[in-house]
Each structure stands twice: as C-alpha cells, then as structure tokens.
Amino acid sequence: DQQVKQNSPSLSVQEGRISILNCDYTNSMFDYFLWYKKYPAEGPTFLISISSIKDKNEDGRFTVFLNKSAKHLSLHIVPSQPGDSAVYFCAASGPGTYKYIFGTGTRLKVLA
C-alpha cells in the first residue's frame, strides 16, 4: 500500500521554464511534508517542507503547494536550471510518529 505516490517517473523541462513535480498521499493523518533532491552517488538532501497548517511555502526558486482536500502537494521550481537535474522525492509524516514515508521519486532533467 503506497501511502505516498509520485506518478511521474520522469520530467524534462527547458532551462528557464517552470518545473512542476507532483505528489499524492492517501493517509489523511499526514501533517508534515518534505521534498528532497538526490544526485547520483549522493544521499538525498533536504529542499523544502510544509506543515499542514499552511497551503504554500516558498524558499527562493522553490515553492511547495499543499492541497489537503485533494491530498496533493506539488513542488514548483522557477526558473529551472541545469543544476536542478536530479531525482526529487516527496515525503510525509503524521503526528506522534517519527516515520517519514517517501514516494518513489521523479527524475527531473533540465535541458540547456
């Protein structure tokens, strides 16, 4: 039972345009959501997070949107840069738990 789903295994975007990565979850108890970026042969690095009390969080070129009614979050990268090419994972956790459940990842390729 995949509680966190990233239905697009890959995405290609032109440099300078917007990248939109999507994530869906099934557990309505999740209240904290994160995005990680992973380069080959490295560990995942934290990018941005959002609590369920918010519907948007921005950090520079990165914005995460949360739609609780749809159980959907998205990561927007504007403008996209070639260095953003990586695998992006979304993750979620619920109250009273230290377990972070990850999605399967989306490979983003930013074309120069």
Next chain:
Amino acid sequence: NAGVTQTPKFQVLKTGQSMTLQCAQDMNHEYMSWYRQDPGMGLRLIHYSVGAGITDQGEVPNGYNVSRSTTEDFPLRLLSAAPSQTSVYFCATGGGIRNSPLHFGNGTRLTVT
C-alpha cells in the same frame, strides 16, 4: 562537521554472509533511521531509533537487525545476506523534533551475489 557518515561506500557479499553497515552522526540528534533505495520503489524505512537503547521497525525490517548503544552510532546488521537485499542503504538522522527534516549520509551500495 561531517554530519552523517556511512561506511563502507561499497560492499559485495555472497549469499549467506553477514555484515554490518556502519552509521555515525555528529549532529547530536536523538533520532536515527535506515532506509533502502531500490529502482521504482523509492526510499523505504527499515528500522529507526528515537534514542539510545530504543529501536523500532519500519516498513521493511525483515532480514535486518539494529541496536543503539550510543547517540552517535546506529549500525545495521545483515545476519544472512540474500540477493533481495542488494540495494543502496541510507542512514539518516534528525526528525526527532516534530516537523524537522532528516539529514542523510551518502549511502552504502551493497551487492549480494
């Protein structure tokens, strides 16, 4: 400040052999965890610990043992390796305070033949 250090970086085992993947953190975090990454499966939680002497199972604990005798170290043991345990293993720390991110090591790539 190294953060999370995993050793070894690469390992090849024969079926039935045992080994320990090491993880050490210098961030003074109470929470530590082990994930495995497989193609098309994302990152799956194996075991986690909320402090020295306390461990619990994650999503895929079978075939793995852990112990936590100090805050800094959280080794992952494979008692009898199987080809299904071929994977990339990541140790992570943090997350013990509500709404805080995990910090990952650079992984151990394990191949079981």
